[in-house]
Amino acid sequence: MFHRIFIANRGEIAVRIIRACRELEIETVAVYSTADAHALHVQLATQSVCIGPARAAESYLNLSALLTAALETGCDAVHPGYGFLSENPEFAELCEKCDLRFIGPSGAVIRQMGNKAAARALMRRHGVPVVPGSDGPVPDAQTAAAIAAEIGYPVLIKASAGGGGRGMRRAYAPEELPTLFAAAQAEAAACFGNGELYVEKLIVNPRHIEFQILADRQGHVIHLGERDCSVQRKNQKLIEESPSRALDAGLRARMGEAAVAAARAAGYQSAGTVEFVLDQDGSFYFIEMNTRIQVEHPVTEMVTGVDLLREQIRIAAGLPLGLTQEQVCQSGCAMECRINAEDPRAGFRPAPGRTEFLHLPGGPGVRVDTALFPGYELPPYYDSLAAKLIVHAPTRLECIRRMRRALEELIIQGYPTTADLAHLILYHPDFVKGRYDTGFLEQHLDELLAWDCKA
Structure with a gap:
């Protein structure tokens, strides 16, 4: 197992990686830009290193500065999180050349799956349906x-x-x-x-269904079920849930088999996600593979009980998967709402600022992944994600009710967020009945915002 992991990221995913490493008794080195000097991940890591100015190109995307810091702090592995350099094949290859284990697939696999035209051709050759x-x-x-x-x-x-x-x-x-x-x-x-x-x-208004994959270095590949990510705005996911109301047992099995086949075709190792569009007639098609941990990975963790970050680290260390396909068991329903620092009434304009007051919800089946704390200045230089609110319950209706309650408890003062919009979505009849697709928000946004005015 690794002794010290270098975290080439920031925000809530850096905090999530630190927590997984702490439970595995692995030391962590956090990096930060000058804008993140007081960030939570900097405070939680074993040690931290300033990597450069606020602009991402000069800090979190600076390959040479990151690798130099990783080597100087005696790390033996690098976790890229999501975003930034997580799907950069050059970074993965440079890590390996520096004797740093990249916690993810090889640069060759990232390059192959990152080129969507090449990935389509590969899937077609291996019998995975493509659009x-x-x-x-x-x-x-x-x-x-x-x-x-x-x-x-x-x-x-x-x-x-x-x-x-x-x-x-x-x-x-x-x-x-x-x-x-x-x-x-x-x-x-x-x-x-x-x-x-x-x-x-163009598959008009499909469901967006993704399957979570784990693949180790011994050739074992499993999937951990699906996440329905169809509530989107301009291809950016807002609410994710598992299981999907659009899948029956037979369709779920076929899509899971296709996801495993896709990972095998790519020679994949690590945690990853195979994404499909599901047509209204029940046909499904491969669209891409995300060669990293996903923002919405907690949804799968809640319904399966599998710590995906832990498994990802174990795989990178050369250990076999901790479970077989037959041992994967989904229990209940889980849902995630992304809470972005954006103003839905101003075209979802990013709205960073100082977190004047913060109250996070709790209670049974409630999880919050965030790097916020009272007084934290959410910087304007990076993405607008402020928090992820995840709930789990025995049934979908109970899950919806629990998420409503958790959103009502959530208080973030200092800047607008998408929390109120998420709360409204959870009351829309089409969402409650599970009758929604990727066109849902485009079709109903004005209606939802009008509800808010009446409230």
């Missing part, structure tokens, strides 16, 4: 138009190296495609340094 579309990257708008005419509109233009909804455009008619192709290409080049695009059939 109909181009066989690989599309060189220009004319070729894209020909493929779109063949598979039928609407189509989705996507960046091969994309993520988070960037480098992505929906085309509903032939006359729209040239302009949208150029816009997606420009955005992809600006965001990822790679303007490569591919085209696929």
Whole structure:
């Protein structure tokens, strides 16, 4: 097992990693920018190192500074968390060259699965269903138009190296495609340094279902069930739950088998997530694999009792999985609400600020993952996630009621958050009945905000 782990991240995920390491009796080294000098992860780690100025490019994305700090503090492994460098193949390879175990898959696997066109081709070769579309990257708008005419509109233009909804455009008619192709290409080049695009059939208002994967270095691959992540805003998840109301036992088994097949095809090792879209007719299609721990991993931890961070660290240390597929058992229902420092009434504008007062909910089946504390200044330089509220209960209805209660107890004063919007969503009849898809928030946002005005 490792002696000291270097945490190349910040915020709540850094705190979560520190907690897992503490229970495994592993020392931790936290890094921080000047904006995070008083952050919680800095206070909780065994030791901490200032890595640079507030801008991420000069601190949390500075490969040489991170590796130098890891080596100088005597670490033997690096945990990248999520975001930042977690899916950067160069960082993973440099860690290994420096005799630092990267807690995640190899750089080659990250590179292969990070290129969505290449990942699609790999899945197709191994019998994992993919959305109909181009066989690989599309060189220009004319070729894209020909493929779109063949598979039928609407189509989705996507960046091969994309993520988070960037480098992505929906085309509903032939006359729209040239302009949208150029816009997606420009955005992809600006965001990822790679303007490569591919085209696929747009599945209108699907469910977004992802399966949690664990794969060790001995060749064992298992899945731990699904998470329904269909409540989204511009491809950013807001509420996740497990199990999904959209899956019956047979469909769950088929999707789980496909997820395991996808991980095997990639030669995957570590914790990861295989993401699918589920059409209204019950057809499902692979869309991507996230080669890291997910923001919403606590949902799976609550229904399975498996500590995913612990397993991820054990796998990286060369130990076999602590359980088999037959031993995976889901109990009850779990749900997570992402509490972002954003103002839904101002187009979800980021709203960082000082945490003037904080009260976190508690009680049976309630968990809060956050790096907030009273007086903490939420910096404007990074993502807007302030906290994750997770609940577990025997049934979905009890889970919804518990989440409502927990949101009512949550108090964050100093800046607006999405907590009130999440509370409203939990009262919407379509959500309560489980009849929602990725178009839910777009269809109902004005209605939900109007409810808030009446309240």
